[in-house]
Amino acid sequence: xxENITLEHPIxxxxxxxxxxxxxxxxxxxxxxxxxxxxxxxxxxxxMAGIFLAFKEDDSRYFNIFDVIxxxxxxxxxxxxxxxxxxxxxxxxxxxxGLNLLMLLINFPAPIIFAILLNEIMHSKYKRFVQxxxxxxxxxxxxxxxxxxxxxxxxxxxxxNPIIYFFGWGSRDNPINLLTADYFWGLLIVISMLKGVGWGxxxxxxxxxxxxxxxxxxxxxxxxxxxxxxxxxxxxxxxPTITVFLLLNISNLLSNNFEQFYVxxxxxxxxxxxxxxxxxxxMGMISRKYSYTTAMGLFESCIGVILMLxxxxxxxxxxxxxxxx
Amino acid sequence: MEEVMKSSVAELEQSQTQLAPExxxxxxxxSKLKAMTWFDYVNYTFLLICVxxxxxxxxxxxxGSFSEGQDYMGGGVWLLPRIWTVxxxxxxxxDNLLWVAYKNTTIRTLVGSTxxxxxxxxxxxxxxxxxxxxxxxxxxxxxITMFFGGGLIPYFAMINLLGLxxxxxxxxxxxxxxxxxxxxxxxxxxxxxxxxxxxxxxxxAGEIRIWWQIYLPLSKAVHxxxxxxxxxxNWNAYYSTMIYTQGGDHVITLQYYLMNVINKAAxxxxxxxxxxxxxxxxxxxxxxxxxxxxxILFVYPFLSRYFVKGVFVGALKG
Numbered sequence: 108x109x110e111n112i113t114l115e116h117p118i119x120x121x122x123x124x125x126x127x128x129x130x131x132x133x134x135x136x137x138x139x140x141x142x143x144x145x146x147x148x149x150x151x152x153x154x155m156a157g158i159f160l161a162f163k164e165d166d167s168r169y170f171n172i173f174d175v176i177x178x179x180x181x182x183x184x185x186x187x188x189x190x191x192x193x194x195x196x197x198x199x200x201x202x203x204x205g206l207n208l209l210m211l212l213i214n215f216p217a218p219i220i221f222a223i224l225l226n227e228i229m230h231s232k233y234k235r236f237v238q239x240x241x242x243x244x245x246x247x248x249x250x251x252x253x254x255x256x257x258x259x260x261x262x263x264x265x266x267x268n269p270i271i272y273f274f275g276w277g278s279r280d281n282p283i284n285l286l287t288a289d290y291f292w293g294l295l296i297v298i299s300m301l302k303g304v305g306w307g308x309x310x311x312x313x314x315x316x317x318x319x320x321x322x323x324x325x326x327x328x329x330x331x332x333x334x335x336x337x338x339x340x341x342x343x344x345x346x347p348t349i350t351v352f353l354l355l356n357i358s359n360l361l362s363n364n365f366e367q368f369y370v371x372x373x374x375x376x377x378x379x380x381x382x383x384x385x386x387x388x389x390m391g392m393i394s395r396k397y398s399y400t401t402a403m404g405l406f407e408s409c410i411g412v413i414l415m416l417x418x419x420x421x422x423x424x425x426x427x428x429x430x431x432x
Numbered sequence: 433m434e435e436v437m438k439s440s441v442a443e444l445e446q447s448q449t450q451l452a453p454e455x456x457x458x459x460x461x462x463s464k465l466k467a468m469t470w471f472d473y474v475n476y477t478f479l480l481i482c483v484x485x486x487x488x489x490x491x492x493x494x495x496g497s498f499s500e501g502q503d504y505m506g507g508g509v510w511l512l513p514r515i516w517t518v519x520x521x522x523x524x525x526x527d528n529l530l531w532v533a534y535k536n537t538t539i540r541t542l543v544g545s546t547x548x549x550x551x552x553x554x555x556x557x558x559x560x561x562x563x564x565x566x567x568x569x570x571x572x573x574x575x576i577t578m579f580f581g582g583g584l585i586p587y588f589a590m591i592n593l594l595g596l597x598x599x600x601x602x603x604x605x606x607x608x609x610x611x612x613x614x615x616x617x618x619x620x621x622x623x624x625x626x627x628x629x630x631x632x633x634x635x636x637a638g639e640i641r642i643w644w645q646i647y648l649p650l651s652k653a654v655h656x657x658x659x660x661x662x663x664x665x666n667w668n669a670y671y672s673t674m675i676y677t678q679g680g681d682h683v684i685t686l687q688y689y690l691m692n693v694i695n696k697a698a699x700x701x702x703x704x705x706x707x708x709x710x711x712x713x714x715x716x717x718x719x720x721x722x723x724x725x726x727x728i729l730f731v732y733p734f735l736s737r738y739f740v741k742g743v744f745v746g747a748l749k750g
Contacts, residue, residue, distance in 0.1 A: 133565055135639040139558035140570045142551070146609040150590065151577040157586025172589045221482070224475055229468075233476070239736045240483045246728050247490075248668030250687040251721050254694040255489045258496060258718065263507040266492060301486050333471065358579070366670055370691070387584055392675060397585050404583025412579055 161402035175397050186402035203382040206292055207360045214299050218307030223337055226315045241305025253370025256298055260285040288379040314345040350426055358415030361407050383407055497719040501712035519710035520719035523701040532681050533689035540603045545662035551608045553617050557643040560618035574611045591676055600683055602676045613658050620654030621647050686724055693720045
């Protein structure tokens with residue numbers, strides 16, 4: 108971190124001199140940092156070591172995870188072969204990927220646009236009003252939000268069907284059940300948008316407000332109108348922020364918010380609503396196929412890491428910056 | 433890691449300087465105020481419509497919760513209840529389990545968030561010190577866990593092994609530390625002037641005392657932000673109750689209770705039949721939803737200024 112600063116620093120100089128000796132301060136700091144690592148050891152690293160479960164056989168005789176860990180025979184890559192050959196698994200993966208790609212296309216740019224539009228508001232009170240209210244849904248749990256979605260889309264008491272009918276789709280006697288497989292993705296994208304767009308825009312708006320206003324003034328002198336300012340000043344200035352979030356989104360292409368899907372799942376939409384997060388829960392906690400589930404989890408983790416590293420590499424080549432260094 | 437830390441520090445500094453002089457932003461805006469063009473009218477209206485869309489769902493549930501049950505089920509209650517009643521609230525409030533869940537969730541939110549913030553903050557302090565020995569190793573060990581994990585089953589086995597399964601502590605202990613929050617907080621610490629640390633050292637203060645008496649008070653905004661995340665996360669958590677407990681009285685949380693009310697109409701009211709006649713499971717579940725968001729609604733106006741002012745900038749970077 109900033110070498111010239113480090114060199115000039117009196118404390119660091121002192122430490123450099125007594126490189127070998129640990130002072131009381133060093134020991135305190137070291138212990139504190141170790142406390143964090145101790146926590147991670149228990150809740151992250153040891154479970155990470157538990158992925159060897161993925162290479163054990165699933166056996167209905169062993170109902171307890173620890174019995175599987177101890178007694179189950181090794182399966183090699185058997186579990187992986189099993190789910191690679193499983194039609195169900197691939198439909199789950201394609202749901203996960205398909206939905207996440209769609210969301211990347213629609214729900215990712217939405218907060219950016221929202222923030223740019225919000226920034227164009229000249230009355231700061233109105234701006235604050237819109238922003239404050241648009242963030243609110245983020246703070247509501249998915250359980251509550253799911254309940255609200257069920258209420259809104261209800262076929263007799265809901266409000267979505269009358270709206271759809273008003274715009275000329277469907278009929279009054281034959282309301283559409285929006286919680287069936289056909290409409291699930293659309294529904295999910297819309298409600299994710301409602302819940303997330305305000306919150307997502309906070310970071311972009313903050314990035315926009317830190318842009319030097321002289322840039323705009325200079326552009327206006329040169330005769331640029333507001334749209335050109337948006338396109339040529341605002342957007343490039345927040346590009347680094349966008350890149351960071353894009354990379355994070357890409358590395359999460361296989362993960363989903365479990366609760367979001369769980370609260371809206373029903374037998375009528377399971378074909379389209381089963382994603383890896385819920386499928387892993389289903390297979391692991393309900394069907395108790397521990398090894399099989401761990402293998403799937405390992406697959407998900409590895410793909411996530413690969414996606415992240417690849418995206419990071421490409422971003423560094425193309426945009427000159429990535430998540431790290 | 434270095435890069436992440438650096439950028440978050442830089443932006444936090446930015447956001448803090450932004451925070452302090454309020455007039456600065458005001459001045460900028462005043463000079464921008466010009467005549468409204470057609471674009472402004474469209475934009476203002478569009479954003480208003482967006483906000484209405486975001487808030488109407490909550491309003492819809494609110495009016496449902498004040499509606500007479502049988503009448504509501506006939507449909508068409510979109511703007512105001514046709515027959516007003518508070519019976520739904522009488523029913524849900526009379527369910528003892530709601531208050532048990534409320535109590536558990538409150539304890540979890542208060543204790544869990546405070547403990548997690550304190551622990552994460554003190555570790556973050558150590559991690560933010562440049563003279564920390566093996567700092568690079570610590571950073572890498574922390575960072576790895578953000579991107580790779582053992583998955584559900586090994587973690588579940590660990591929870592069992594520690595005897596946390598179906599215990600209230602499962603809400604507290606595994607949530608004590610978060611690498612992400614650690615990075616955010618140490619970003620905040622990093623923006624504090626090094627001279628302060630030096631002078632405290634000269635005065636003979638120990639590291640923990642420096643953290644507690646200098647660094648903590650100086651980065652209140654970051655801590656408030658992280659505390660808010662933690663509190664909201666705790667209040668809204670459903671997954672942990674479902675997976676790591678059996679949902680008994682000692683561990684039931686508000687969201688778990690709510691899920692059962694919404695999906696299975698699982699509530700046991702202790703009110704007279706004439707009140708029960710006025711409700712349906714549907715409208716009662718609306719009342720339960722309103723009761724569950726009430727605390728958030730109550731604290732929201734006090735907290736919203738934090739996000740609007742952009743304390744989150746450095747924070748949201750991963």
